[in-house]
Structures are given as structure tokens and as C-alpha cells.
Amino acid sequence: MPELPEVEVTRLSFADRIAGAQVLGVSLGKPLRWPLGCPPDSLVGRQVQSVRRRGKYLLIDLEPQGLLLMHLGMSGSVVFDRYLPPAGKHDHFELQTSLGNLRLNDPRRFGAVVYAEHQADAVALKLLSRLGVEPLGEDFVLADFQRELKARHTAIKQVLLAGEVVVGVGNIYASEALFMAGIRPTLRAHLISRARAAKLHAAIRQVLAEAVHQGGSTLRDFSNALGESGHFQLSAQVYDRAGLPCRLCETPIKRMVQQQRSTYYCPQCQTF
DNA sequence: CACGGATCCTGATGGC
DNA sequence: TGCCATCAGGATCCGT
Known part of the structure; x- marks a missing residue:
């Protein structure tokens, strides 16, 4: 479930409570x-x-x-309630x-x-020191973003996923942001023009902000810590749409694999 | 140092 | 129905 929007929506749902x-x-x-890194009972009494x-x-x-630093990994989710059913496996x-x-539920246990x-x-x-800037914060400055891209020779999709330049963009939103910016996921970051980097910068902010606004994931069954699900009004432009027509030009969406992760793109709308 | 690949773990899904 | 292969929203670590 968890890319930045899902984590943020989860946070917002229980932080005040x-x-x-x-x-x-x-x-x-x-x-x-x-490991937790402390005796569990040592937390009792704290606020x-x-x-x-x-x-x-x-x-x-x-x-x-x-x-406590909590990460949801690939399959983690959080619930917060006065009364919870007995813990499951x-x-x-x-x-x-x-x-x-x-309570943290995480079948695959990649979380922590x-x-x-x-x-x-x-x-x-x-865990935190190498993280890039927050995409929805003021520190996500275009000039810095452009300079960071110039310094990286790997595929832009991998740069986004690595989280060293900007955090929170996961596998779904990486594909979506690159589609929005019209950039091929395999294009090496340093080859991206300043103008196109600006489009990508804006696209990242837009796609993440919109997803938070909608209450979490645009896909599948995400719900926040109170059990409320998102609005599902946004639908993916490319993610998980291999073979389906591009919503802009009707060209069939392609799927490829980068770093063992699926990448989706429109071969017509997204260029080198 | 920068990069690509293997790796952790469980469940859902689809083909035969 | 069972069995097997493949895939899944993450991120670290290791070898080259």
C-alpha cells in the first residue's frame, strides 16, 4: 500500500487522536x-x-x-482504535x-x-540521514532538483525510486509522474533538459498532492488507520495498464522491468 | 564511488 | 482441486 500519499493519509487519520x-x-x-531495539516494556508510561x-x-x-520509526514496507498497514479484534497472524x-x-499489520514483514x-x-x-527532500515541502526546489538530475547517470525511474533526491515516490507514482511529464522511464537523468525536469518536478508534486487529497491510493484497497477508504476518483494513467490504450493517444501502454520492478509507459507520449 | 542484482517474506493469481 | 510459476505499492546490502 504505502507510498508517500498512503503513509501521509494514515498519519493524518490518527495523529490527533x-x-x-x-x-x-x-x-x-x-x-x-x-528489531525494535529496546525492551518493549521500557516504553510503558511514556506519552x-x-x-x-x-x-x-x-x-x-x-x-x-x-x-518510534515505523515503516510499512510493501504490505504494511496501520489501524488505530480503542477496541481491536484479537491480534492475527x-x-x-x-x-x-x-x-x-x-497496530501494524504486515504480511510480508518488510516493514519495521x-x-x-x-x-x-x-x-x-x-535510516533517515540519506533521505532526499520532501516533495510536498518548501525544500523541493526546482533548481536543486535540476542539479541533482544532472549529477545522476542512471535511469530517471531509478533515481525517483532511490529516494536520495526526493522521497516518497514509489513504483506507482514514479510511472504516473513520468507519464505526466512525458518522459521515458529509461531516460538517463543527466540527459533530461531543464525544461523537462521542470515538468517532472511539477508532476511529482501534483500526483502526490492529489493522491493525498483523495485520501490515499488511487488503486486497490487502501484504507487509513480508522478503516476509511480513499475516494478512488483518480485512476492510473499508465500503472498496471499494459496493453490498454493510452488515455491521451490510444497507443497501447507498455510494461517493462527496471531493477526488478514493473514500469509502465506510453511509447507515444513519453519520449527520450 | 556508482551501479546492477539478489534478497528478505507471504499471499494472490493464473496456467496446466 | 492441486501444484507450480510469477508477481506484488520497499529498501538494504553486496559484488563488480
């Missing part, structure tokens, strides 16, 4: 990608101060100190609080919940 809650207990299921997001990480700030982390229980004493801790830095 959990703020101020007292931690009453922590339950763990099977191991996730990384949840706020929930932020950095890239695809949820950052749960605790008082008087500490934070894919529920691997749960924070019980005075205001409700926060990691504790750090401070945001500048080695653990936190390792």
Missing part, C-alpha cells in the same frame, strides 16, 4: 525487518507527543524522550495506549518499527 496518550503496553508478533512523517517513515515522538506490533491501540532515544541517534540517522 493518539496525541497525549499514555503508553500502557507494547505487543510484538513475528520479527519485522529490524505520545506527536506523529510526524519523513519520506515513508512515520515518526512517533514520545515524552519525555524517544521516538500478520499483526506484528501494537502500542496500547490510554486513547487507543495502534525501530526505537531511537533521539532523532540524532545512530539508529535514526542510519
Whole structure:
């Protein structure tokens, strides 16, 4: 589920409700990608101060100190409620609080919940320090984006997915943004003209902002931490549409594989 | 250093 | 129905 819009919609759905809650207990299921990094019981008694997001990480700030870095991986989702059914086999982390229980369900277990004493801790830095700028924030500056693209020789699709230039663009929105900008996913980043980089910059912001606005994914069955699903009004222009006519020019959409991930594009609308 | 590829894990789907 | 192969919205690590 989770690219930036899904993570952000998840955050927005429970951040205000959990703020101020007292931690009453922590339950763990099977191991996730990384160990929690602290005894679960050591979190009892702390207060949840706020929930932020950095890239695809949820950052749960605790008082008087500490934070939980939560990543949803490929298949993770979060629910927050006062009453939850008994934990199932894919529920691997749960924070019980005075205001409700926060539960991470993640069948593939590529996700993680990691504790750090401070945001500048080695653990936190390792996970966060290499992340690129937030696409919906003020730091996503066109001139910087253009300069970063000039410095990279790999395919633009891979540059977007790597998250070192700009975070939050996953496999779906990478294809969608490149379609919107009219750029072939295989085009090497440094060969993109400044004008086309500007189109891509705008496209990334637009596609992500619109997806957040719609309440999460435009595809499949995403729902936020309260169980509410998105509006599904946007439909993908290219993602998962191999063989179907381009919505602009009717040319059949193509699928290819880059870095073991599917890429979709219109061979007519997207050029080198 | 920069890049490509293998890798972690489980479930859904489609072909035979 | 069962069995097998393929694919899935992520990101790190390792070898060249």
C-alpha cells in the first residue's frame, strides 16, 4: 500500500487522536525487518507527543524522550482504535495506549518499527540521514532538483525510486509522474533538459498532492488507520495498464522491468 | 564511488 | 482441486 500519499493519509487519520496518550503496553508478533531495539516494556508510561512523517517513515515522538520509526514496507498497514479484534497472524506490533491501540499489520514483514532515544541517534540517522527532500515541502526546489538530475547517470525511474533526491515516490507514482511529464522511464537523468525536469518536478508534486487529497491510493484497497477508504476518483494513467490504450493517444501502454520492478509507459507520449 | 542484482517474506493469481 | 510459476505499492546490502 504505502507510498508517500498512503503513509501521509494514515498519519493524518490518527495523529490527533493518539496525541497525549499514555503508553500502557507494547505487543510484538513475528520479527519485522529490524528489531525494535529496546525492551518493549521500557516504553510503558511514556506519552505520545506527536506523529510526524519523513519520506515513508512515520515518526512517533514520545515524552519525555524517544521516538518510534515505523515503516510499512510493501504490505504494511496501520489501524488505530480503542477496541481491536484479537491480534492475527500478520499483526506484528501494537502500542496500547490510554486513547487507543495502534497496530501494524504486515504480511510480508518488510516493514519495521525501530526505537531511537533521539532523532540524532545512530539508529535514526542510519535510516533517515540519506533521505532526499520532501516533495510536498518548501525544500523541493526546482533548481536543486535540476542539479541533482544532472549529477545522476542512471535511469530517471531509478533515481525517483532511490529516494536520495526526493522521497516518497514509489513504483506507482514514479510511472504516473513520468507519464505526466512525458518522459521515458529509461531516460538517463543527466540527459533530461531543464525544461523537462521542470515538468517532472511539477508532476511529482501534483500526483502526490492529489493522491493525498483523495485520501490515499488511487488503486486497490487502501484504507487509513480508522478503516476509511480513499475516494478512488483518480485512476492510473499508465500503472498496471499494459496493453490498454493510452488515455491521451490510444497507443497501447507498455510494461517493462527496471531493477526488478514493473514500469509502465506510453511509447507515444513519453519520449527520450 | 556508482551501479546492477539478489534478497528478505507471504499471499494472490493464473496456467496446466 | 492441486501444484507450480510469477508477481506484488520497499529498501538494504553486496559484488563488480
